Each structure stands twice: as C-alpha cells, then as structure tokens.
Amino acid sequence: MELNEHPNQMPIVTSGYLRSLVKAIERAHQLFHQQSAVLDQDRIHAVKSSIYVAMERSSIEVEHLLAVRRTLRELLCLVSIQSDASWKERQEAIKVLEELRTNVPA
Numbered sequence: 342m343e344l345n346e347h348p349n350q351m352p353i354v355t356s357g358y359l360r361s362l363v364k365a366i367e368r369a370h371q372l373f374h375q376q377s378a379v380l381d382q383d384r385i386h387a388v389k390s391s392i393y394v395a396m397e398r399s400s401i402e403v404e405h406l407l408a409v410r411r412t413l414r415e416l417l418c419l420v421s422i423q424s425d426a427s428w429k430e431r432q433e434a435i436k437v438l439e440e441l442r443t444n445v446p447a
Contacts, residue, residue, distance in 0.1 A: 358398040365391040405444070412440055 368388040372380070419426065419434040426434070 358402050361395045361398045365395040
C-alpha cells in the first residue's frame with residue numbers, strides 16, 4: 342500500500358487551518374486598506390474573531406505535528422536497532438509505520 346492510499350489519511354496541514362489563516366489575513370488586509378475614516382466595530386470584531394480562529398487552529402496543527410515528530414523519533418530508535426531487533430521490536434516498528442501512514446500524506 343502506498344503512503345497516499347491509506348483510507349484514514351490526514352494531511353499534515355489541514356485545509357481548514359489554511360482556510361482560516363487565509364481568511365484572517367484577507368480580513369485584516371481589507372481592514373487596514375479600507376479608505377473609510379470610520380471603522381465599523383462589527384467589522385473589527387469579525388477580523389479579530391478570524392484571527393482567534395486561525396490562532397486556535399494553528400495550535401491544533403502544532404499539536405498534530407509534534408505527535409508526528411514523536412512518532413518519527415520512535416521510528417528512528419527502532420530503525421537504529423533494526424539489525425538486533427527482537428520480534429516484538431519489529432512488530433512495534435510496523436505499528437509505528439502504520440500510525441505514520443495514517444497521519445501523514447505522501
């Protein structure tokens with residue numbers, strides 16, 4: 342099975358995070374490039390809300406990436422001892438690989 346064929350595959354950076362980031366940037370850009378001398382408080386609030394959403398989603402993305410990093414470190418250790426690995430260690434390595442296939446796209 343190819344890495345990108347796994348049915349439960351989750352992208353490294355989710356499209357929801359990217360959409361929220363682009364939305365926050367665009368709204369802030371529009372706010373600062375607005376020609377009107379009077380800024381609508383509702384519009385300011387909407388921009389702030391977009392930024393908060395992007396910040397929260399970035400935290401979720403960071404947690405996911407850190408989990409992938411921990412799994413990669415575990416895999417590195419298992420690969421390092423591969424020549425002397427016991428059957429149990431080999432099974433653990435296979436389990437770690439499947440976890441990575443589930444969480445990392447090609």
